[in-house]
Structure formats: structure tokens, C-alpha cells
């Protein structure tokens with residue numbers, strides 16, 4: 001038995017070392033060039049963003065077929081499904097990011113990366129303006145033949161007064177860091193006040209607004225942290241800490257099956273999370289929120305406010321929509337069933353949360369599949385462009401007709417994007433999760449501790465790199481041995 005165990009440890013170690021070596025030592029890349037070996041021009045493909053949609057495209061694209069340029073203010077990919085676990089320290093932030101440059105370096109053709117944000121897109125001239133993040137806001141113009149817009153979305157506040165100034169969001173790494181700092185500062189400040197001080201009570205009321213999956217997962221992580229870790233270090237204070245989840249609709253997690261919603265809401269009750277349903281926040285000050293429930297207006301003092309009420313388009317998206325007559329939705333960029341931007345179908349595609357298309361929700365699952373689909377479209381587009389170039393070179397009419405027939409055939413092979421919904425997962429606390437799975441036409445609902453193990457394995461499988469997978473697994477192991485850290 002000992003020999004078998006040692007054997008499997010050795011094989012496991014060799015496998016991990018091999019995978020890590022392969023990831024960190026990619027093969028040499030083909031450099032960018034103005035033309036291909038046959039003299040045909042090499043088109044420039046600009047990809048905006050380094051999130052789920054854009055990175056999925058980049059990972060699946062044959063980057064030797066284009067001069068690929070990636071523009072994103074964030075020089076890393078962020079694995080958002082585990083972001084709610086980071087402010088409390090279940091997962092370390094570094095474990096769920098992957099640098100753009102290492103993703104780009106692993107592709108076969110050279111990829112140029114600008115740490116910049118696109119500020120203005122001109123779909124008629126096929127140009128865009130970008131503003132550098134690292135070089136004092138320097139602006140620069142880029143020309144493209146093809147453009148993929150994958151800039152995601154920003155948190156929405158619905159214009160509710162005081163939200164932007166006082167609340168924290170949970171969308172990006174700095175948001176998670178800000179929540180962590182506020183949490184720890186509040187706990188320490190409250191500990192220095194007497195138990196009867198109302199200020200102590202306020203500081204220890206952590207309010208989450210929005211009962212979608214972001215708000216629910218974060219509230220669950222927060223309560224876990226209080227029950228499993230803080231209760232050991234600060235037993236008295238931890239009992240005073242209160243997590244409140246405010247949701248405008250009659251239920252949380254509205255995209256999940258009713259049975260799972262009830263399961264989650266019951267668990268929240270057991271966990272003592274204060275669930276305020278049918279309650280809409282109307283105003284926020286630095287210390288209180290005003291919420292409306294029926295005809296009643298309630299003032300809720302808070303120490304920390306985390307705002308998770310969904311998405312709104314980014315400025316660059318709104319600017320682009322404002323320029324094009326066919327872009328008449330306020331919810332996002334309108335695309336057709338091949339992900340082409342309405343009004344610029346010949347040269348611009350858009351993926352992920354910046355788009356609006358009925359039936360495609362703003363999820364990582366959708367953006368990821370869209371990126372994969374676009375990689376295959378761009379492979380065909382390259383072949384089409386090569387054939388078109390041959391047509392221009394060839395003056396023989398019958399040859400041209402043959403090549404044109406090939407072009408038409410290839411264009412016909414570009415089928416509409418078909419989303420394959422595999423289901424939804426959410427962590428709901430106390431090492432329990434819910435899963436609303438779709439396998440073919442059948443639907444399955446799972447909930448509980450086994451589902452939590454399934455949730456963990458699904459997210460491990462989805463991690464972008466082998467390095468991320470190992471770091472996340474180590475974080476989970478670390479928390480089960482040592483608990484969560486309680487320093488900033």
C-alpha cells in the first residue's frame with residue numbers, strides 16, 4: 001500500500017511539474033508582419049478587453065492568421081466566479097488572476113498588448129482611440145480591419161442617490177480589496193467601543209443590496225467567515241455582527257428553480273442572515289440606507305454596504321451606441337445571431353456583457369462560448385480573405401467564378417452562434433451550494449453539501465490555467481487547515 005501511495009504521489013508530482021513547465025515555457029511565436037508568405041496582406045484584428053469573452057477568443061484563436069492587438073485597462077484575466085470568496089480570504093486574489101501577457105505568450109502568433117482603455121470607436125473609418133493607463137493617460141489612434149468588442153459592463157446604481165459615493169461594488173480586484181479593508185477596520189473600530197454604544201452596532205451591520213447571485217454568494221461567504229473564523233478570535237463581537245441582504249423582488253436568485261430558491265432562503269434563515277425581501281433601496285447616506293417595503297420607509301444604519309444590483313453599459317459602449325442609428329437599445333450593443341454588431345456587420349463583432357441579445361444572459365458561460373465561436377468564425381474569415389485576395393490577383397474569369405463559389409461556400413459555413421446552457425451554480429454558505437443543471441432537454445436541481453463539492457470541482461475545471469487550478473485548490477486546503485486570516 002505504501003509503495004502504491006508513493007507511486008501515485010510521484011506520478012502526480014511529475015504530472016503537475018510537466019503541466020506547469022509547459023505553461024511557463026511556451027513555444028516560440030511567429031512574429032507579426034504586414035503580409036503573409038504569399039504576399040497577401042495580413043489583417044489587423046483588435047480585441048478590446050481581457051475578460052471572459054475576449055480571453056476565450058484569444059485562447060482559441062490561431063493568432064498566426066492576423067496581426068492581433070489586445071487593448072485592455074486590466075492587464076490580467078479575472079476568474080469572476082470566485083471573486084465573492086476573496087474579501088473574506090477564502091480565496092487569495094492572486095489565485096484567480098492570469099496575466100494577459102502570459103495568455104498572449106502561449107498563443108502561436110505574436111500578440112501586441114496595450115494596457116489602455118478604448119475611449120472612442122469609429123466604425124466607419126475603422127479606427128479607435130485608446131488611452132494609456134500606464135503612460136499618464138497618453139492617447140493613441142489604432143486602425144483595425146476587424147474589431148472584437150468585449151469590454152464587459154459596469155455596476156449599475158439605477159441613479160439611486162448616494163450609492164456611488166458610499167457603497168462598495170464587487171466586480172473587480174480593487175473592489176474586493178476595498179471591502180476587505182473596510183471590513184477589518186470596522187471590526188477593529190467596533191471592538192474599541194463599549195457594547196452599548198449604538199455606533200458599535202452600526203459598524204457591525206454589513207448590508208448587501210441585490211439578491212442576485214453576486215449578492216447572495218458574498219452574503220454567504222461573509223456569514224461563513226463570522227461563524228467559522230471570527231467566532232474563534234472575537235467570540236463576543238462575532239455574535240453582534242449582522243449580515244443583511246436586501247432584495248427588491250419577492251425572492252432572491254430569480255434565475256434559479258423555485259425549489260432551489262426556497263432551499264437557499266431557508267438556509268439563510270438558519271444562518272441568521274437577515275433577508276429583507278420586497279424591499280427596495282431608495283437612498284443612501286454615509287451611515288444609513290433608506291429602503292421602501294410596501295408603504296413603509298425604513299432607515300437601516302450600516303457599517304459596510306456592498307451594492308450588487310446588476311450591470312449597466314460602459315461609457316465607451318454608450319458612445320458607440322450613440323453613433324449608430326441601428327443601435328437603439330439602452331441595455332447594450334445590439335448584435336445579430338453571428339455576434340456581428342448591427343450597423344457594422346462587415347468588421348465588428350461584440351461579445352459578453354457589453355451586448356444585448358434576447359436569450360443570452362450576462363454570464364461568464366455565455367461570454368466564454370461566444371469567444372470560442374468567434375475564434376472559429378475568424379478562422380473561416382481568414383480563408384475567405386485569402387480567396388478574395390486570389391480573386392483580385394486573378395484576371396481569368398472562369399478561375400474567378402470558381403474562387404467566388406468557394407467564398408460563398410465558406411460564408412455559408414459560418415453558422416449562427418448557438419448557446420449551450422449547461423446550468424447555473426451558486427454557493428449559499430455553510431459549505432452548501434445549489435445547482436440548476438441542464439443536460440440536453442432535461443433539467444436537474446441539486447442542493448446541499450455534495451453540490452458544494454460539485455461546485456468546487458466545476459470551478460476548478462473552469463479555471464483558466466493549471467497554475468490557477470493549483471492555487472485555488474491550495475487556498476481551499478489552507479482554509480480547511482488553518483481557517484481564514486483576520487488581518488487586512
Ligand code: FAD
Nearest residue numbers: 049050051052053080081118151152352353362363364365
Ligand atoms: P468582463 O469579464 O467583465 O471583461 C471585460 C474586460 O474589458 C475587462 O478586462 C475590462 O478591464 C475591459 N475593459 C473595460 N473597459 C474597457 C475599455 N474601455 N476598453 C478596453 N477594455 C475595457 N458568470 C457565470 O456564468 N458564473 C458565475 O459564477 C459568475 N460569477 C460572477 C461573480 C461575480 C462577483 C461577478 C461580478 C460576475 C460573475 N459572473 C458569473 C458574470 C461574469 O463574470 C460576466 O458575465 C463575464 O465576466 C462577462 O464577460 P465579458 O468578457 O463580457 O466581461
Ligand code: NAI
Nearest residue numbers: 210211212213214246247248280281308309310362425426
Ligand atoms: P442580478 O442582476 O442578477 O441581480 C440584481 C438583483 O438586485 C435583482 O434581484 C434585483 O431585483 C435587485 N435590485 C435591483 N435594484 C435594487 C434595489 N434598489 N434595492 C434592492 N434590490 C435591488 O445582478 P448580479 O448578482 O450582480 O449578477 C450580474 C450577472 O452576473 C447576472 O447575469 C448573473 O447571472 C451573473 N452572475 C452569475 C453568478 C453565478 O452563476 N453563480 C454569480 C454572480 C453573477
